[in-house]
Amino acid sequence: MKVDGIPSGCAISGMMSEDGRRIDGRVIIKSIACMHDRSNGLGGGFAAYGIYPKRKDQYAFHMMYDNIESKEATEEFFKDAFNVDKDEPIPTFRENGISNPPILWRYFLEVPENKLEFISERDYVMKTVMKVNSDIEGAFVASSGKNMGAFKGVGYPEDIGKFYKLEDYSAYIWTAHGRFPTNTPGWWGGAHPFTLLDWSVVHNGEISSYGINKRYLEMFGYRLELRTDTEVIAYLFDLLVRRHKFRTDRAIMALATPFWKDIDRMEPEQKKIAIAIRQVYGSTLLNGPFSIIIGHSNGMIGLNDRIKLRPMTAARKDDMLYMASEESAIREIAPDLDEVWSPRAGTAVIGTLRDVE
């Protein structure tokens, strides 16, 4: 089931209510569908935050299985690794041309106390995700965060959205992806978003520094066996923000680091920090053309590479923050905007949830 690397073209779109208002999935489908020609039908997907309010303290695992054997093996593993509070098929609408879906199942999991003697809960969950993806043939974790989920597959994004009945989900953050891979693996797990815990990434572009980003992450126990460059983005955010406790702006400084010529002109304290980040985190620099939208429980981050080799437009209207590969995809769902701008190269657009409970 694991396939070769997937350089890709693609379209991305993201929307967030900073007030935490939940919006149903039809809006984001409309936005990503507007950029139909940027994808080629070989992958589409969505990440949604706030969709399981009644089970917001449980890890929601969205699983993809090649066959019943891999499902049984995984469930056997889950039984030992977690308390499984509920499991059910992920609801789908099967009459719109999406072919050969894997078995799609979701689980609401709690970590038993006795597992956490030597490891933090999130490290434990991360390790189990890595283990399932690497060790159980035919099983793939599509998402593993709390109160969020990834819905993805092979097809045009608007068709994937209908297939997963996204109109039935309401979220305060939606991100979406339409894929234009330059080879044809036709693998559901290879579609975006890529996720780990509550991190999700939709990505347009190619990470030319993938080789060293991967080897760097492996030093910290991450196992990168999907062979797609996008997963390093999710893992790097996890490493920097969750494990090394970086503020978002500092993590951005490591991933899309300022040029030395700009660092040399910074104020002394800021300069000291920037130099230290480049010295210590040089291997985390994401190099090559990309625009990405990263989702997490408390917000959404849009980021371009250091010389902006991929498009990205951002906009605001009241409490809404929008980002997309093309302005048209934003205007399609919000014709009347307070503010529209093209974020500068290497400069993040950060949306933050107000009044986090």
Place this chain on the structure above:
Amino acid sequence: MESQLPAEFVVNVDYEKCRRCKRCVMNCSFSAIEFKDKVTPNHRQCVACHRCATFCPESAITITENPLAYRYGYNWTPEIRKNILKQAESGGIILTGMGNPKPYPIYWDHMLIDACQVTNPSIDPLREPMELRTYLGAKPECLEFNSDSSLKTELAPQVKIDIPVVFAAMSYGAISLNAHKALAMAAKRMGTLMNTGEGGLHEDLAGYTDNIIVQVASGRFGVTSKYLNNSAIVEIKIGQGAKPGIGGHLPGEKVGEDISKTRMIPVGTDALSPAPHHDIYSIEDLSQLIYAIKEATDYKKPVSVKIAAVHNVAAIASGIVRAGADIVVIDGFRGGTGAAPMIIRDHVGIPVELALAAVDDRLRQEGIRNRASILVGGSIRQSADVVKAIALGADACIIGTASLIAMGCRVCQKCYTGNCAWGIATQKPELVRRLNPEVGADRLCNLLSAWGHEIQEVLGSLGINAIESLRGSRERLRGVGLGQETLDILGIKHAGIGQ
């Protein structure tokens, strides 16, 4: 005993062109040309250093290999037969200079570099920033910040280099003061480093503190507190790629007034470097010396440890990092030397490509790669080798032979004779003055600038604009004509395999 050894080279003089200006006679430092009514070659003395041919105003001189035929023997090559003749006449170890010339595999030439096409754009280094700046020194695993958002973590000392190429250790004694001056001036101008080697630091170079690596080797020549502190980095030399496991010997005739002062030994005495450091018989002793040096330099300078690439290099490097070294230098078996026994130079050690891959892997497996920078050398011949070394995992490369060639060296392998016609590997004043330090420095700067531009071109074609995105990115290399085991050691895929 009359020598039976035939001449290696033949000096051909075109007497129709020759104006009898005697310039060749004055320039030949190996007594291979005399003037007896006309320019008269003494073929046996010729080493093919090209000094006469280069300076002949009429281009009347050519040097050819002696076309003397040997009865063919795949096993008994002419070289082996000549070596036996030499030893039958002398009873001694055969001495030689420069790096291993034997046709062992050169793995650099079996690796190819990736480039961007369509799905990711290449970057034009003439239009966009293309960053080569590198910092050498130990890095912490992570950074921590104070609640007022200032930096909490104190980094170990870091040394900035503007191009990931550093001049390799070559001592004053092995090479001339003018060569040292040229290296120091070029290092300063290019924002990189030169390395004193084990012969101390001549007082004329005291002003180059920020661009000098001072070496502490087994002979401890010229090592004082002032010497240690007059540096950017202090390096403990354990081994050298050309002669792993053996010491050094600077003959007394080279120890004149200046070298005597710099090395702190009497004029005319042999300078002997023992094979091991006699205070380092294991790793815990090395750790003591590392920390003794850190104490002596107030923890303000990275301490580097240089070793030759040998079979167990990965475990040794790991030990060195755990012993507290900030930088590990790995010198491959093709590295150069001023003088070494031929048997050692040609048969001991392993290729640096494999050693580097093994060390970088090992340090990553142990999660300590960040704790030291890795420098590699041992025949870095061109900027492509630098790019491949960095992709395999090196922080920077060291160049010795390449820098000497830039200054005029013709790689005649006679450094140990002290007769270097180009003023590089000699202490004879009349020869030393042939090398103008300013001109030497210009040539070295040109070489580094050229390599820097070439590295930037490759980065651009790889679609990356900072050297740290190449470092350790083995995914961007592919092997050609290599077996699976070699590919596994190098950690690269064979050409034809995609991502």
